[in-house]
Amino acid sequence: MSDHVRIFDTTLRDGEQSPGCSMTTPQKLLLAQQLADLGVDIIEAGFAAASPDDFNAVKSIAKLVRGSTVAALARCQREDIERAAAAVEPAEKSRIHVFIATSDLHMEHKLRMRREEVLESIATHVALARSYCADVEFSAEDGSRSDRQFLARALEVAIDAGATTLNIPDTVGYAVPAEYGELFAWLRANVRGADQVVFSSHCHDDLGLAVANSLAAVENGARQIECTINGIGERAGNAAMEEIVMALRTRKPYYGLETRINTPRLYAVSRQLVSLTGSQIARNKAIVGENAFAHESGIHQHGMLRNRATYEIMSPEDVGVPRSSLVLGKHSGRAALADRFKALGHSLDEEALNRAFAAFKALADRKKEVFDADLEAIALGSSGEETGPWCLTRLQIAGRIGQGGNPEALIELEHADGRKLRQAALGDGPVHAMFSAIEFATGFHYGLKDYQVRSLSVGEDAQGEARVTVHADGRDYHGRAVSTDVLEASALAYLEVVNRFERRRALVAQSEAA
Ligand SMILES: CC(=O)SCCNC(=O)CCNC(=O)[C@H](O)C(C)(C)COP(=O)(O)OP(=O)(O)OC[C@H]1O[C@@H](n2cnc3c(N)ncnc32)[C@H](O)[C@@H]1OP(=O)(O)O
Numbered sequence: 456m457s458d459h460v461r462i463f464d465t466t467l468r469d470g471e472q473s474p475g476c477s478m479t480t481p482q483k484l485l486l487a488q489q490l491a492d493l494g495v496d497i498i499e500a501g502f503a504a505a506s507p508d509d510f511n512a513v514k515s516i517a518k519l520v521r522g523s524t525v526a527a528l529a530r531c532q533r534e535d536i537e538r539a540a541a542a543v544e545p546a547e548k549s550r551i552h553v554f555i556a557t558s559d560l561h562m563e564h565k566l567r568m569r570r571e572e573v574l575e576s577i578a579t580h581v582a583l584a585r586s587y588c589a590d591v592e593f594s595a596e597d598g599s600r601s602d603r604q605f606l607a608r609a610l611e612v613a614i615d616a617g618a619t620t621l622n623i624p625d626t627v628g629y630a631v632p633a634e635y636g637e638l639f640a641w642l643r644a645n646v647r648g649a650d651q652v653v654f655s656s657h658c659h660d661d662l663g664l665a666v667a668n669s670l671a672a673v674e675n676g677a678r679q680i681e682c683t684i685n686g687i688g689e690r691a692g693n694a695a696m697e698e699i700v701m702a703l704r705t706r707k708p709y710y711g712l713e714t715r716i717n718t719p720r721l722y723a724v725s726r727q728l729v730s731l732t733g734s735q736i737a738r739n740k741a742i743v744g745e746n747a748f749a750h751e752s753g754i755h756q757h758g759m760l761r762n763r764a765t766y767e768i769m770s771p772e773d774v775g776v777p778r779s780s781l782v783l784g785k786h787s788g789r790a791a792l793a794d795r796f797k798a799l800g801h802s803l804d805e806e807a808l809n810r811a812f813a814a815f816k817a818l819a820d821r822k823k824e825v826f827d828a829d830l831e832a833i834a835l836g837s838s839g840e841e842t843g844p845w846c847l848t849r850l851q852i853a854g855r856i857g858q859g860g861n862p863e864a865l866i867e868l869e870h871a872d873g874r875k876l877r878q879a880a881l882g883d884g885p886v887h888a889m890f891s892a893i894e895f896a897t898g899f900h901y902g903l904k905d906y907q908v909r910s911l912s913v914g915e916d917a918q919g920e921a922r923v924t925v926h927a928d929g930r931d932y933h934g935r936a937v938s939t940d941v942l943e944a945s946a947l948a949y950l951e952v953v954n955r956f957e958r959r960r961a962l963v964a965q966s967e968a969a
Pocket residue numbers: 469472502504505506529530531532554555556565566567596626689
């Protein structure tokens with residue numbers, strides 16, 4: 456049996472199903488390129504039939520990516536499969552991923568299909584997918600809660616119809632490692648034709664076992680793992696790629712298995728995803744969290760000084776966490792800046808680097824030391840990513856703040872269509888006043904779902920980061936902004952939400968007109 460474990464990344468499909476992690480097509484293209492550079496074997500680019508936007512995103516990724524296989528997900532429905540086939544058709548290497556649930560619970564209540572009907576549907580739709588593409592994956596959704604004998608029959612039908620990869624998802628994160636591993640061993644021994652296909656795991660983290668379950672699957676013969684960057688995904692998320700890959704690499708003597716992942720790029724891709732979605736990771740997140748390589752207590756620090764191996768099972772360099780001795784400040788130049796951006800996952804072109812350099816110098820004039828978090832904020836603002844249509848040109852807060860006071864915010868906005876608006880509003884506090892002024896001016900009236908402010912770095916001159924989430928028209932919109940003035944950061948973050956909302960509306964109107 457091969458010792459190569461294929462890494463199937465589904466950040467752009469299952470990952471995008473996490474609330475608040477939806478991405479625009481340009482953002483998806485950026486991430487897809489990074490995934491290809493990382494050495495991912497298969498990139499699941501999306502669910503092509505979900506919307507014209509999703510279709511176009513998958514197709515653009517299929518045109519762009521070289522080296523990795525590009526896959527699209529489809530239900531056992533003719534139209535889904537035809538859309539998936541058309542979307543992945545331009546890829547150098549393409550795959551259609553067909554799924555249907557095989558657990559009694561899902562078949563009876565969700566699909567309202569009898570077992571025989573599900574088997575027929577698998578036969579028909581896997582064969583249809585195979586007529587378009589030589590590489591077809593079949594997933595038995597809710598496989599870990601399916602009746603084994605029936606699951607085995609479903610997989611045999613899929614093999615007979617031409618499936619080349621069989622995925623057994625733990626869709627609701629219910630399995631435990633020994634049980635999930637044993638299921639793979641049993642299927643490999645009992646499914647006719649099992650030796651002609653690749654078995655795959657797809658685990659969710661509802662009980663915090665997604666990575667452990669994925670590793671149990673490979674111990675029992677799975678040779679593809681489906682996972683996402685930072686473990687994002689439906690509900691509690693999917694198995695985190697960086698954790699799986701580093702577990703296999705760090706414990707190679709135990710597993711004896713390899714992936715193609717270029718591990719020193721893991722940190723950069725993780726940071727890129729955080730920047731794109733605004734969805735932060737926990738400080739103590741394994742591999743890529745802020746504390747993953749930080750040693751706080753005296754006994755640990757003492758051990759580390761004697762020999763790093765006492766408390767480090769892998770080095771930050773193995774996953775690309777920068778441990779640079781270069782301090783960035785007002786006297787630094789473009790080369791050092793570009794180098795640090797690269798380590799943080801931002802490959803800026805010359806124009807973007809020039810913009811970033813100007814912003815960096817302006818910040819360095821105000822701050823003694825510029826930290827990585829500051830740079831990430833600068834990279835975001837300089838990446839040439841879509842901004843607008845609204846732009847804040849003036850912000851002023853007046854009046855008494857605190858007990859009994861009603862501060863007033865005055866804002867001035869410019870719209871890309873040339874409109875210039877000036878609006879004042881009172882509020883219970885300055886943030887309330889600013890947000891109300893933005894709402895009155897733009898006509899964007901949706902309830903605030905979340906608002907957070909935090910310090911990005913250390914010291915009195917630290918930059919403040921504001922994050923705003925608003926639920927509007929059935930989806931979450933995130934805004935994030937950074938400034939040494941937290942009120943300005945808050946206003947800009949709120950305006951970013953309004954901008955994202957307006958850009959999305961314009962896009963939907965455009966595709967409806969087409
Ligand atoms: C476990 C997973 O992650 S599955 C993937 C989840 N991803 C998504 O759902 C992608 C985003 N989804 C969408 O945009 C929409 O749900 C669409 C466009 C795919 C479908 O929208 P709608 O046609 O309005 O259907 P809706 O979402 O309400 O219901 C799903 C339908 O698909 C059926 N269905 C679900 N899975 C499958 C399947 N694998 N094969 C065939 N039919 C299926 C359901 O039974 C239901 O059918 P019904 O309407 O006849 O009852």
